[in-house]
Amino acid sequence: MDAPAKLHTLKRTCFADIARDGQTEGITMRVLRLCLLSVWCVAALPGLVLAADRAKLQDFLEVTGFDVALESIRLTASSAPQILGMQAETFGTEWTRLTEEVFATETMHDMALDILEQTLDDEMLTHAADFYATDLGQRLVVAENASHLTEDDSVKLESGADIVAALEGIDSPRLDYIRRMNAASDSAGTAVRAILEVQVRFIMAAAGAGVIELQRDEEGLRELFKADEEAMTAEIAAGALTGAAYTYQSFSDAEVLTYAEALEHPRMRHVYDLMNAVQYEIMANRFEALAVAMQRLQPSQEL
Template identity: 55%
Template sequence: MQMIAPTPAVLVRVLAVLCFAIAAVPLAARAADRERVEAFLEVTGFDVALDSIALSASSAPEMLGFDTGAFGSQWTDLSQDVFDTREMRGLAVEILENTLDDEALDHASAFYASDLGKRLVRAENASHLIEDDEVKQLAGNRIISGLVKEGSERVAMYQRMGSAIDAAGTGVRALQQIQFRFLMAAAAAGVIELELDAEGLRALMKEQEGDLRLSLQASSLAASAYTYQEFTDAEVQAYVEALEEAPMQRVYELLNAVQYEITANRFEELAHRMAELTPGQDI
């Protein structure tokens, strides 16, 4: 399952993948049971999308102004503990049990279980697990440049795909909220000192919103071009049309909210745990 792609900026490299309160998502009239939700995560590839959140932890110190290797070898242990993939999947299942309706679950599962859907999930899973996002971005940008020179319709298809994946237009605000929560948690834990208060930080983010939106759109195009380069125009077109269907729109709105909340929650926990570390020491 293709989630909103990260941008090459430090903020979005850290957040990867990449926040609305879970309480804001209305409960489904008929929630799905745990076994079906777990199967849904696997067939759609959302389980791997969740696992990829952990890859973003490596750049977290950079976001706070530290050198990536400043905390010594135990940084890996700390980040693996905080971004425990089993815990993140368990939290997602718990939320989706109460929010994902049967119609949307069945619709999305049926598409991703088709021959085309299975190939798409394999490609998306492989893309999610590429640790160096810059490699994917550079390769994707080269593909986009070639498509533009050819006058290919694929660029417009990828733009439609990005709009369908984030139909509510929440991606930029969600990324900013994750950043805000991470920085405030780090300041509260004494890891950093902020020159701005919460109101000032929000005002600064508001000023940067336009640039971030453009960066996110460009990054989404590059990620899509890289991920789907082996698919035909007809297959990409079919995927776009499937993503634009109403049940799939409900699925993505919910899964985006779940992914954002889990990411923000884990980065807040990471900020608090970073207080245990001492820069420059291998502790």
């Protein structure tokens, strides 16, 4: 499969649903590791940062809906073979079993808790949890959870596009509120690079496991994908707008504005930077594990 086709597949079927209701989220994996390392080092210094209690983190995952966001990572596995130029159907029922094993909710949940326990302090945790515990926050989480677990996003994208067109027709300020939400939930501004990093790590792991033969080295692969980075950025921004327009259609303009302002708070932005980083690192980790596990699969034959 050529690079543009891979990128199209990635955007449409792999990573569209893991962003919070179409919001462009993420942080570059290499930057992620540096960020997490620096936070871990600071957390180790007495009196500077107190890591959040694990029990509180468990409640935090539930009240914010981040636990469902993690669970939805499993849905991205459906397009993994396409990234490698294969089809999931080639492996028959074994593919479903393998992805359920590699993307086990408990595994991803524990990984998130392990990282957040060392990086998310009580002040940030309380700030975010307090907002999502409100009536508006809980209704937002219900809507976002439903969006996360939608396996077929065609209706969401089509309906969202119609909503955006209608709002543009009446020059509604709602679209500006949604754009503010999207920008605030990705204050690191590196969603595309994070997505491409996950893909590169998956392809390199598959090549290392002997699942595919790779004609380029890692540097060449990155250069190949980087050529489409600008176009992909524009497409993801458009998809983020339509996805959010659909997800939040039942909320009033005032409620959407309130949410945008909440996400723009410095503490909330910091929380989202960490959550985005953790989510993408877990995804990259699980895709690498999936590449290794694919060694065990043999293409099935219809008799």
